[in-house]
Amino acid sequence: MQTKKRVKVFIDDASQPVGDFLPPVNFQLDTTKLTDGEHSLKIIANSSDGIEGIRVIPFTVRNGPQIDVDGLKDNEVVDESIDLTINAYGSESQEQFLVSGSETPKAVPSWLWVLLIGFVSWGIFYLVSNVVV
Numbered sequence: 001m002q003t004k005k006r007v008k009v010f011i012d013d014a015s016q017p018v019g020d021f022l023p024p025v026n027f028q029l030d031t032t033k034l035t036d037g038e039h040s041l042k043i044i045a046n047s048s049d050g051i052e053g054i055r056v057i058p059f060t061v062r063n064g065p066q067i068d069v070d071g072l073k074d075n076e077v078v079d080e081s082i083d084l085t086i087n088a089y090g091s092e093s094q095e096q097f098l099v100s101g102s103e104t105p106k107a108v109p110s111w112l113w114v115l116l117i118g119f120v121s122w123g124i125f126y127l128v129s130n131v132v133v
Helices: 110-131
Strands: 006-011 019-021 037-046 052-061 066-070 085-089
Touching: none
Parallel strands: none
Antiparallel strands: 006 019, 006 037, 037 052, 066 085
């Protein structure tokens, strides 16, 4: 007697499944063969009674380098010219880790400058009012 229990796995809107299994399924999805961007995993399962169930799971593939842009946010309204800092980093080299280029440089926050100026000003005031007298 042949069982009707089957699990078929599809990527995106493909007509051919990437796998056709008997449950339970242990499946390894190789995303290196997919382009970076939005995809979906579609699973069709048939019960022993022949009833079909479908589950679609959306996911995002990012095998390429991480791209970081400083100076422009998503859907931001801009005018005239803007300064951008663009950095792309990933795991190209497995043997060594290069510190250069692995982080996107950021400007010192303005609140830190205000705090530093306030502390230095207080120090000068303290010296002038207590030591010079």
